[in-house]
Amino acid sequence: MIKIQGLIKEFQVKNKDKKVVTKRAVDNLSLQVKPGEIFGILGPNGAGKTTTIRMLTMETQPTLGEIYYNGESIKKNPREIKKLIGVVPQHINFDNDLTVGENMELHARLHHMSSEKRRQRIQEMLDFVELGDTINRMPRSLSGGMKRRLLIARSLIHEPKILFMDEPTVALDPQVRRRIWELIRALAANGTTVIITTHYIEEAEALCNRVAIVNKGKLIAIDTPEAFCNSLGRITVEWDDQTGHQYQFFESRQEAAVFAGTLEHGAHIRRTNLEDAFIELTGRKEGV
Incomplete structure (x- = not known):
């Protein structure tokens, strides 16, 4: 279970008068995510969704507040907690000088996987996202939808229990978007906890067991889409x-x-x- 308690993130920015002011991107956010659910964070652009994900994945530190994984604060043992999580970023970030397989290999090595395990997981995850025949291709040669699926495969290489997906279908056409949805449902069916941020309302309604609606950094409401x-x-x-x-x-x-x-x-x-x-x-x- 993931528990967020009183999470605040502030930035120092310059206003139009070039004076330094404090901007609060996330404002006293508290919620819990249950194991095995697809949990959506829904809000307009600038609502604080990506900033929240960055704090949950330890890419940036909260100004105030606590984050717990299975009852343990991320401050206590961040290295062990990072083994539990996978991240699908909003922006494509492959090394374009490496092949698809080499990108996967690099990510597996960062997780200190054995050579035998690396070979097994790379092919297994590429097959899972229907990219098994692209292992020797360069990422730049893939379509937008294929790149999104490759991001998912890469994030799963170390068998994380929790997967964070930041705007996983942004800028994709409806057919490709629904293909990504099928992958997300398959992950949840296999016991992976999936947390997605999205501003596509129909995506949250179609996928999520529960949805947190956020606006201007604040939690407005949290419930099931049906409720x-x-x-x-x-x-x-x-x-x-x-x-x-x-x-x-x-x-x-x-x-x-x-x-x-x-x-x-x-x-x-x-x-x-x-x-x-x-x-x-x-x-x-x-x-x-």
């Missing part, structure tokens, strides 16, 4: 009037239909989704 939707009402009526686009929530389709019948203009009746909850909680429409 978020049910808290508003399971059915949504949308319509347009003179003041703009409107919507209202109802518990049943029958209630929604009765209300829609009272409107002068046509209305659309549909199931409530996580985007509706996100907009209600943050007042923003992002990633759709």
Whole structure:
């Protein structure tokens, strides 16, 4: 289990007047991630998602607050905790002077794996992400989706129990995005805890057992996608009037239909989704 308690991250930055001011990127964040779940951190750009991941993976230190893995503070034994985690970064960061296999080999050596284990895991992970025939290719020759899958394979080389994925499908087309989703579901089915950050609302709704909605560095709410939707009402009526686009929530389709019948203009009746909850909680429409 991962426990975050009162996490704060502040940076010193220059404002438009070139004065140094303190910016709080993460503001008193507390939450817990259960073993084996797919946990999503959903928020608009600049909400503090990547900064949170960087603190959880020990790439940067919190200003204040505590992070625990299985009840043990990361301050106590960071080297052992790093063995438990894998990281899929938001940005592609392969060594383009090395082949796919050599990139995997380098990462395995950094984890002090034996030569026999390295050979086994490299081929096993490339096969898992359907890149087994690319081992001798250069990363620059791969498509965007193939590079994303290779990042996943590399992050899994040392068999981590917890996988962090920072915007894992950013800039990918819908077909490739869903292929990545299938890999994430397969990992969770095999017992890996997966923590993803995303600003794609439909991605969080499709994948995550629970979602934390963050905005301006603060935790707004945390629940299952279904519970978020049910808290508003399971059915949504949308319509347009003179003041703009409107919507209202109802518990049943029958209630929604009765209300829609009272409107002068046509209305659309549909199931409530996580985007509706996100907009209600943050007042923003992002990633759709």
